[in-house]
Amino acid sequence: MTPNTDISNLCSTCNYLATCVYRQGREGPIQYCEMFAEIIEGHDGSHGSLIAILEEIQAKYGYLPQEALKMVADKTGRSLVDIYGVATFYRAFSLKPRGKHLVSVCLGTACHVRGGPTIAAELERQLGIKSGETTPDKEFTFESVNCLGACALGPIVVVDGHYFSKVKTSMVKDILQKTRTGLDAVEIVTDKRIFPVEVSCARCNHSLMDHRHKIDGYPSIRVTASFGQQHGWLAISSLYGSYKTESEYEIPFKTTVHFFCPHCHAELIGATKCGECGAPMVPMIVRGGGIVQICSRKGCKGHILDLSGAMVY
Amino acid sequence: MVNININGVNLSVEEGTTLLEAAQFLGFPIPTLCHMEGLSPYGACRLCVVEIGEGPKARLVTSCTSRVEEGLRIRTASSRVMKARKMILELLLASCPQSKVIQDLASKFEVRRQRFRQEHEDCILCGLCVRMCEEQMMAKAIGFRGRGEKRSIGTPFDIRSEQCRLCGGCMYVCPACQLRCTYTEPDKAICGGCANIYPPCVEKEQFDDMMCYMDPCVACEIIKKIEIK
Numbered sequence: 001m002t003p004n005t006d007i008s009n010l011c012s013t014c015n016y017l018a019t020c021v022y023r024q025g026r027e028g029p030i031q032y033c034e035m036f037a038e039i040i041e042g043h044d045g046s047h048g049s050l051i052a053i054l055e056e057i058q059a060k061y062g063y064l065p066q067e068a069l070k071m072v073a074d075k076t077g078r079s080l081v082d083i084y085g086v087a088t089f090y091r092a093f094s095l096k097p098r099g100k101h102l103v104s105v106c107l108g109t110a111c112h113v114r115g116g117p118t119i120a121a122e123l124e125r126q127l128g129i130k131s132g133e134t135t136p137d138k139e140f141t142f143e144s145v146n147c148l149g150a151c152a153l154g155p156i157v158v159v160d161g162h163y164f165s166k167v168k169t170s171m172v173k174d175i176l177q178k179t180r181t182g183l184d185a186v187e188i189v190t191d192k193r194i195f196p197v198e199v200s201c202a203r204c205n206h207s208l209m210d211h212r213h214k215i216d217g218y219p220s221i222r223v224t225a226s227f228g229q230q231h232g233w234l235a236i237s238s239l240y241g242s243y244k245t246e247s248e249y250e251i252p253f254k255t256t257v258h259f260f261c262p263h264c265h266a267e268l269i270g271a272t273k274c275g276e277c278g279a280p281m282v283p284m285i286v287r288g289g290g291i292v293q294i295c296s297r298k299g300c301k302g303h304i305l306d307l308s309g310a311m312v313y
Numbered sequence: 314m315v316n317i318n319i320n321g322v323n324l325s326v327e328e329g330t331t332l333l334e335a336a337q338f339l340g341f342p343i344p345t346l347c348h349m350e351g352l353s354p355y356g357a358c359r360l361c362v363v364e365i366g367e368g369p370k371a372r373l374v375t376s377c378t379s380r381v382e383e384g385l386r387i388r389t390a391s392s393r394v395m396k397a398r399k400m401i402l403e404l405l406l407a408s409c410p411q412s413k414v415i416q417d418l419a420s421k422f423e424v425r426r427q428r429f430r431q432e433h434e435d436c437i438l439c440g441l442c443v444r445m446c447e448e449q450m451m452a453k454a455i456g457f458r459g460r461g462e463k464r465s466i467g468t469p470f471d472i473r474s475e476q477c478r479l480c481g482g483c484m485y486v487c488p489a490c491q492l493r494c495t496y497t498e499p500d501k502a503i504c505g506g507c508a509n510i511y512p513p514c515v516e517k518e519q520f521d522d523m524m525c526y527m528d529p530c531v532a533c534e535i536i537k538k539i540e541i542k
Contacts (some may be wrong), residue, residue: 081453081468081476088459095470098348098431
C-alpha cells in the first residue's frame with residue numbers, strides 16, 4: 001500500500017500515513033498516535049511479548065523511533081535500558097529510519113561463493129549507497145545479511161519480503177525497477193489466471209460495470225461504499241486476480257466496508273464469512289452464470305469465485 | 314550442610330554456598346573482576362575458574378556462579394586452572410591494557426608476555442556497573458547494548474538517562490576505568506571533580522546530554538583552567 005499524497009507535511013514515521021485516521025485535523029508530524037498504543041495493549045504484559053511489540057512497531061514505522069521505545073517502557077513498566085538492549089541486540093530491529101523498500105543481499109557462504117559480493121557491489125553502485133545506508137530520497141535501504149536459509153537458490157536478493165533467486169548482475173537493474181513500480185503488480189497480459197468479469201447486483205440485477213471509469217484498462221465495478229462516517233463511491237478492478245481499487249474517500253487499511261448497490265441501494269451482503277479474516281463477504285452475480293464473492297475488508301484478498309453453471313465460451 | 318573438599322581440606326558448608334565463598338572462607342585466594350558482594354553473580358570475567366571433579370571428568374567452572382554439591386572436590390590452583398587464568402588475564406590485558414587493576418593482577422600471576430594486539434577498549438564487559446546501577450542504586454540507567462563485537466555498556470540512545478542520579482557507583486566499581494578520572498587524588502576512585510567545581514559541570518550547558526561515565530570527563534581540565542587563572 002503506497003501513499004500517493006505528498007508525505008512531506010504528514011507524519012514522518014508511519015507507513016500508513018495517507019490513510020491514518022488519527023491525522024485528521026492535525027498539523028505537523030505526530031511521532032506516535034493512538035494506533036501505536038493499541039499495539040501495546042494488544043499484547044499481554046508478559047516478558048516474552050516485548051519482541052512481538054517491537055516487531056509490530058517496526059512493521060508499522062519501518063524502524064523503532066526513540067519516542068516509541070520510551071512509550072513501550074512507560075506502558076509495559078519495563079526499563080528503557082532493557083528495551084534498548086533488546087532493540088539493539090537483534091539485527092531485525094533498526095533504530096534509524098529506513099527507506100520505503102528494504103533490499104537485502106545474502107552474503108552467506110553459499111551465496112558468497114556463487115557471486116553474492118558482486119551482486120552487493122552492483123546494488124551499491126546502482127543505488128549509490130553503502131551497506132546499511134538509506135538513499136537520500138528515502139526509497140531504498142540496502143543491507144547485507146549472513147544467511148537467508150535458501151542456499152541452493154543463491155545468490156539471493158530479498159526486496160520487501162520478495163525473494164529473487166540465482167541473481168545475476170544483469171538482473172539487478174530489473175529488480176530495482178520492479179521494486180519502484182510495485183512488487184505486487186501483476187502482469188495482466190501474460191497471466192492466464194487473470195481475466196475480466198462483468199458483474200451485476202444480486203438483488204436488482206442491474207449491471208455494476210462502469211465503462212467510463214477504467215482500472216487496469218478494463219471497465220471498473222462501481223459500488224457505493226460506507227465506513228465510519230464516510231459514504232462514497234468505490235471502483236474495483238474487474239480483472240479477476242487484480243486487487244486494485246479506487247475510492248472517493250481513502251479507506252484505512254483493515255477497515256471493513258459496507259457495500260451498496262448504486263441502483264437499488266440494497267446492501268450487498270451475504271451470509272458467508274471470509275475464510276481469511278472473518279469479515280462478511282460481498283456477493284455479486286457474474287454475467288454468464290456464477291457468483292463472485294469478495295471480502296469486505298480493505299487489504300484482505302479473500303474471495304470466492306463460483307462459476308458452476310457458467311457457460312464455457 | 315554439604316561436605317566438600319577444597320585443595321585437600323574437608324569442609325562442611327551450607328547448601329547454596331558458591332564455590333568462591335567456600336574457598337574464600339578457607340582463605341584460598343581466587344582472583345575475580347566481576348564479583349562483588351551484594352551484587353548477583355554473573356560469571357563474566359572467567360578469572361575465578363576452578364577445577365572440579367576427578368580424572369577425565371574434571372572440568373573448569375566459574376566458582377562465582379557454581380554452587381556446592383555433596384562430595385565435590387575442588388582445586389583452586391591446579392596447573393590447569395593457572396594456565397587458564399593466565400590466558401584469560403592475557404586476553405583481558407590485551408583489551409584493557411591501561412587498567413591498573415588488570416595490570417596488577419597480570420603481574421601477580423606472572424603474565425610476562427603480550428601476544429595479542431592491544432585494543433584499548435576501556436571496558437571488559439564484566440557488567441559490574443550494570444548490576445550496581447540496577448541492584449544497589451535501583452536506577453537501571455545503564456545496560457548492555459548491541460551484540461557480539463559491537464556489545465557495549467551505556468545509556469539508551471547515548472544520551473543522559475533520566476534514571477541516572479550521577480551517583481558514580483558505576484565508576485566506583487569499574488575494574489577497567491576506575492582510575493581514568495582521578496584528578497589529583499589517585500587513591501580515590503572517582504574524583505568528583507565535576508560535582509566540586511562551580512557551577513557543577515552537570516549544570517553547564519555543554520554537559521546537557523553528557524554524563525561523565527560515558528564521555529571523556531573534562532572536569533579536570535576545567536579545574537586546571539580555573540586554577541591557572
